[in-house]
Amino acid sequence: MSGVTLRYEDGTIALAGQPGDGFDPESLGVDADARTGGWRTSAHRYADVRVRLAATGVDVADAVLALDATSRSSTTYELRPYQRAALEDWLATDRWADLADAWHPAERPVERAPGGVLELPTGSGKTVIALHAIERLEVPTLVVVPTIDLLEQWTEELEREFDVPVGRFGGGEQRREAITVSTYDSAYLKADAIGDRFGLVVFDEVHHLGGEGFREIARLLAAPARLGLTATFERPDEAHEVVAELVGPVVHRVDVDELAGEHLAPYDLKRLEVGLTPEEREEYEAHQKIFTDYLATSSVRLRSGSDYQELVKRSGSDPRAREALLAKQRAREIMMGSEAKLDALEGILDAHRGERVIVFTAFNDLAYDVSERFLIPAITHRTGTAERREILERFREGTYTRVASSNVLDEGVDVPDASVAVVLSGSGSEREFTQRLGRILRPKADGGRALLYEVVSGETAEERVAERRR
Numbered sequence: 001m002s003g004v005t006l007r008y009e010d011g012t013i014a015l016a017g018q019p020g021d022g023f024d025p026e027s028l029g030v031d032a033d034a035r036t037g038g039w040r041t042s043a044h045r046y047a048d049v050r051v052r053l054a055a056t057g058v059d060v061a062d063a064v065l066a067l068d069a070t071s072r073s074s075t076t077y078e079l080r081p082y083q084r085a086a087l088e089d090w091l092a093t094d095r096w097a098d099l100a101d102a103w104h105p106a107e108r109p110v111e112r113a114p115g116g117v118l119e120l121p122t123g124s125g126k127t128v129i130a131l132h133a134i135e136r137l138e139v140p141t142l143v144v145v146p147t148i149d150l151l152e153q154w155t156e157e158l159e160r161e162f163d164v165p166v167g168r169f170g171g172g173e174q175r176r177e178a179i180t181v182s183t184y185d186s187a188y189l190k191a192d193a194i195g196d197r198f199g200l201v202v203f204d205e206v207h208h209l210g211g212e213g214f215r216e217i218a219r220l221l222a223a224p225a226r227l228g229l230t231a232t233f234e235r236p237d238e239a240h241e242v243v244a245e246l247v248g249p250v251v252h253r254v255d256v257d258e259l260a261g262e263h264l265a266p267y268d269l270k271r272l273e274v275g276l277t278p279e280e281r282e283e284y285e286a287h288q289k290i291f292t293d294y295l296a297t298s299s300v301r302l303r304s305g306s307d308y309q310e311l312v313k314r315s316g317s318d319p320r321a322r323e324a325l326l327a328k329q330r331a332r333e334i335m336m337g338s339e340a341k342l343d344a345l346e347g348i349l350d351a352h353r354g355e356r357v358i359v360f361t362a363f364n365d366l367a368y369d370v371s372e373r374f375l376i377p378a379i380t381h382r383t384g385t386a387e388r389r390e391i392l393e394r395f396r397e398g399t400y401t402r403v404a405s406s407n408v409l410d411e412g413v414d415v416p417d418a419s420v421a422v423v424l425s426g427s428g429s430e431r432e433f434t435q436r437l438g439r440i441l442r443p444k445a446d447g448g449r450a451l452l453y454e455v456v457s458g459e460t461a462e463e464r465v466a467e468r469r470r
Contacts, residue, residue, distance in 0.1 A: 003059035006049070011192035011220030013046050013064060015039040022058035043195050044246050047113045047224035051095050054103035064222055065109045066196050067140050070178045073162040075131040080263060082254055083129050086118045089252040090129075090227060091136065110139045110199040110224055115248030117206055117228035121256040122438020123264055126229040127154070130202050131161055133227055139199030140178045144187045144217065146205045148385070154181045154204070184214050191220035200225040203247060207232075207431065210239025218246035231438060232431035256434065256441070264441040265419075267450040271466070273458040274340035284460065287331035294324035335460040336425030337366040342373060344455050348422055349374060349402065352451075356395065356418035359404040360436050362425040367406040370424070376402040379409060407432075409439065417442045421452045428468035 004017035015030055016038040017023050025032070028049055030039040041049060046064055053060050079087065093114045096103070105111065120126050134141050143154050148171050158166045158179055167180030169190055176194060201221050206228030209215050218226070228247040233240070244250075260266050276284060295301075298321070300311050315322040349357060361367045364380045371378035377391045377400055388408075394400045396417075403409075421440045426432055440450040456466045 003061060004053065005061040006046075006064050008043065008046075008064045008066075008196035008222055009040075011043050011195055012040050013043055013049060013222065015041075015049075022056040023053075024056070028052050042219045043222040044219045046222040047095055047115070050103075050109075050224070051099065054096075054099050057102060062109060064196060065199065067110070067199055068178045068197070070138055070140055071164060073135050073138065073164070073179075075128075075135050075161045077125075077128045077131060077161070079128065079132060080125065082120075082259065082263070083125055083132075086120065086252040086254065087129050087132055087136075090114050090116050090118060090133065093248060093251055095224070110137070112137055113224035115224075115226040116251035117230060117233060117243065117247060117249065119230050119233050119250050119253040121254065121259060121264065121441065122231045122435050123441045124254065124259055126204075126231075127157060130204075130227060130229060131157070133202070134158075134162075134179070134200065137200050137225055139225065140197060141180070141200040141202065142187070142194075142198040142221070142223065143179075143181045143202045143204065144184055145181060146184050146208050148183065150204060151181050151183055184208055184217065187217045188214060191217045195221045195223075198223045200227070203228045206230050206243060206247060207239075209243050209246060215242050215246060230431075232434040256437065260441065263443070265443050265448070265450045267437065267441060267452065269452050269454070271454045271456060272344050273456050274338065274344050275458055276335070276338050276340070276460070280334050280338055284331050284334045287327040287334070288461070290327035291324045291331065294320055331461075333363065333365075335457040335462045336362055337369065338457050341424055341455050341457065342369070345370065345422060345424060346374070348420075348453055352420050354401065355420050356398075357402045357420040357422065358409065358418050358436075358439055359402065359422045359424055360409070360426060361404065361406045362427065364406045366425060367404045370404040374402070374404075376400070376404055378404045378406075380406045381408055383408070417444075419444060419448065419450055421450075423452065423454045425455075425462075426465075426469065428465040430469050433469040 004015055004023050007014045014033070014036065015025065019025055025039045030041040030049065033040040050062070091112065091114050093116045095113045095115065096108055118126065118129060145151050145154055151168065151170050155166050155168060158181065162179065164179060165177050167175045167177030169180065169182035169186035176197065182190070198221065201223040203209055207230050209218055226247045228243065233250055256264065311321060311325065315325050345359065359370055361370065364382065367378045367380050370376065379388050379391055391400065391403060395403050418440050421436055423436060426436070437452050440452060454466055456462050
């Protein structure tokens with residue numbers, strides 16, 4: 001029976017052998033490589049190729065993975081029932097589980113090859129599930145995260161739980177260990193060089209893989225075991241398909257309402273509708289008309305995000321398209337930052353004196369307006385790392401009881417416990433809304449309820465935005 005050799009080469013799997021007697025390159029879905037006379041496929045298909053080869057009984061010389069020895073990892077966290085159910089559903093996706101007869105477990109490069117996405121609310125302990133996944137598989141592991149804050153949080157957690165050196169790609173360090181944490185940016189640059197060194201890859205905030213660039217990270221890694229974590233997997237259908245191909249489908253989902261009241265704080269939602277002043281209304285309607293008139297007289301139809309991107313591209317050469325986009329932006333700023341919204345916020349802050357309150361906005365300027373008017377600190381993407389940490393630490397210890405933010409506290413930052421959130425403005429994203437709600441859902445010492453306010457400008461496009469995110 002013919003044999004086949006597998007090697008890892010710069011983000012790909014190279015196959016060499018003579019077709020026949022079980023080795024059928026076409027059935028493996030690999031491409032001919034005229035340069036070498038063999039075949040080649042993306043590294044993320046390593047597990048799939050191995051499963052298909054095992055089923056044929058062909059002899060395989062597998063030199064793909066070069067895994068370092070790992071010490072026994074054991075976490076002190078105990079899994080809650082819903083966390084255990086999520087972990088077991090993920091483990092049950094093991095692509096090698098049914099191949100014991102065709103491919104003896106002792107011959108496998110790693111014992112298990114599960115793959116899939118877990119969707120659980122912010123604050124439900126997705127990191128704890130990942131720690132148990134690392135413990136169960138006992139293979140070199142790469143954890144990929146979107147921000148430096150998460151890089152540091154994961155590193156501290158892994159070092160504390162497993163008492164091992166943890167490598168870092170990002171934040172000024174480029175050091176690989178058997179367990180390594182990387183930002184998406186650094187992983188994008190290094191994946192082809194380290195793609196054969198890990199048996200498990202964990203993608204925190206896995207929805208980021210739907211982006212055109214970051215999806216290459218998953219394609220270049222050969223790790224047969226893959227775990228995706230997210231609070232709300234909300235991306236266009238194409239991106240869902242991409243993540244399902246590269247990591248696996250959503251294999252376990254827990255809604256926030258399933259945990260509220262027991263594992264998360266019970267919560268209430270309040271929507272406050274406010275009006276525009278006559279001056280704001282006149283300006284808003286004028287800018288909206290410029291935008292809608294352009295759409296009516298052009299071939300642009302805004303049915304998806306890609307349609308909007310096409311309009312942005314067109315604005316580079318079409319002055320009317322640029323005028324329409326600027327008008328749309330100004331109308332959005334008016335409805336999302338109206339004077340009545342700030343008045344409503346004043347009433348909310350007065351009603352919750354002494355409680356920790358987070359004010360979420362869609363624009364930096366609005367966050368700074370809130371900060372100046374109510375004398376509370378603001379955190380935006382312009383806020384330096386040291387200043388942001390100082391603000392959050394003072395918020396945690398109670399020196400500050402209010403903080404305003406434009407988007408940067410939505411994900412990727414360890415936000416201290418709060419009991420009240422105010423969405424002063426935001427997008428129609430369900431994920432953004434769920435993440436903002438999750439910032440106030442840690443169980444309260446007094447058993448109290450969390451409260452999220454939405455402040456919406458009536459008779460504007462923001463009403464549709466608010467409905468969409470629900």
